[in-house]
Amino acid sequence: MNRLNPLYIGVGLVLLALLLLLKLSSAKEELLLAKADYKETSLTLGEISSLSSAYMSKDEVKKSLQRILSQPSLKSANIEQNIKNNTFFLHSSSMDKEALSSLMGKLLNGAYNIGAFEIKKLSENKASLEVEIKW
């Protein structure tokens, strides 16, 4: 009677099977959560990536604005440029409406994060302009 009681072996096998069932069940749940988490993370990071590229960075803003402002139609508008912290300021106390229309068209159609602006009509052909572009 020195041999191991079959009852103990049976109970051991049943307990081991139950333990594995529990482990398997929680592992399946964990896998579903991990997959859902990966999907959500992927979506979030994808959105961040696409939204980050929706607006220009500091260097891109600088280069792009320099290119726009160097155009002959805007050169005569005497637009002042100023950079402070994360903002690019444009100011013109008086510019003609063609130049204003050209500049605003480019700013509104471009990937600029416009923080603030003010356009005031001075006369039939003239207006003042203030724009803040952030990055």
Place this chain on the structure above:
Amino acid sequence: MFTKFNTKYKTVFIDPKSPHYEVDEKVNVILSPALYWVKKLTLPMKYVRDVKKLLPSIFEDVLPEGHYSYSVYKSGEDFFVFAYEDKRILDTLTQKGIITSNIANVYFAQSEFEHRDEAIEINDVESMYFKDEILILMPSAFVTHSKPLDMQEISHSQHTIALAQFGHIVDNKSLIKIAAVFVALIVILATEWFVISQKIAAVEELKEALFAKEGAKSTMFENNAILKKQKEIYEKQTKLRESIAVMLASKLLKDETLKELKYKNKTFVAEFSSLSAATINAIEKELKSANIDFKSSKQSESWRVEVAL
């Protein structure tokens, strides 16, 4: 009826008429002939394993109804075959005060008292002796010469049996089959668990690779905060452009003027002068159709529209 041997354990001779005795240590058990059936056979077989297969059929017509286990050993050219009921033996042992966990080895009296010429008295009324090499029980009154049971002279054989505690409920083959099913189930479950664990690790690795690729912050809390901020910017910029588009698209009459466009502190303002009611209605209609919430006010010649972004 206990006798101490020169072995590791004490030995107990168990017969249905044995006295009750409390045992609190492991003991060897010798079964009285009253607890088993035995036959001596000469068979055209060489090995015990071949005979084992035949055991149930050997006892088929002899045994009363019950759940029997079988045993066999070879002595010379002869086979000694045994049939016994595990439950009956275990019940007898329990009745005599020997619990299962205290049983070291179980022997048949047949093998342990071999080659005794004299009868052995096992209690006041019964003796056992060998007849045609089979140990049998008989009333002591029929025996002329007998000597008391003396365990000192016995050295144990190798012929032990293992009592099946549940043999009367499920036979060994069924137990092995059930155990095999459970083992197979355990292997399947363990394999699946391992595979799923690997998949989880793979998903985690993919996630880490994604973080590295996108250059994201280390926690999703930070990333979600960044996303929220970027969405706000995107929505405001989109709404700002839509609002400006509506204002610039408005068809003004000759004397009607757009005086000012302003965006500051999350508010977009457009100020017109000398607008007719029809133009005001047209602009308001356009704002509504673009789903832009606005507030408008009129002061003398000026008409002002405010859009909160």
